[in-house]
Amino acid sequence: MKISNYNYGNPSLLIILLFVIMSNPFIMSPWALCEDHPLETDGDLKGIQIFTDQAIVDSLAKYTEFTGNVKVMINDVEIRADWLKINYRAGIEEEMKLSASEKSIKNIIAKGNVKILFDDKVAITQEAVYIPDKNTLLLTGENSKVSSGNNYITGDKITLNRNDGTFKVERVGEKQVEAIFFSD
Secondary structure (H helix, E strand, C coil): CECCCCCCCCHHHHHHHHHHHHHCCCCCCHHHHCCCCCCCCCCCCCCEEEECCEEEEECCCCEEEEEEEEEEEECCEEEEEEEEEEEECCCCHHHHCCCCCHHHEEEEEEEEEEEEEECCEEEEEEEEEEECCCCEEEEEEEEEEEEECCEEEEEEEEEEECCCCEEEEECCCCCCCEEECCCC
């Protein structure tokens, strides 16, 4: 099923979108729309919240694409971008039933004016891939930057492993990685 090019100003189209989202096990539980019933989660998972101007849902291909002022909050990671695509795992239907879960997500790809807030850090890049299973962020684009307070590091490709706190930063061509660290 594919839905695209709808206008949020039209109430009938919004109702159709809500129906599609509620009936799609890859998006969210229908209870997520009720104040008295928070998103079903696994343990400390807080659920997934998405805000955007436009969405395309393709349940057969197992992805959802968001365009325009996209903001996704998944656990303690907030991603903002011009365009974002969430790819879902194959064969997750039976396990998922109608609950929103990070386990259903294969990866999240964000492009255009990407800003990611996590832990005490801010990442700014042109393109990012978040892999929830590995808790890894891959930032690509000229002068991608991760900062924490006044400290920062820039490169054209930055791989962050949030599980162990490691960074790998690379530059293209003759450029060098730039890092600024201040003592407390």
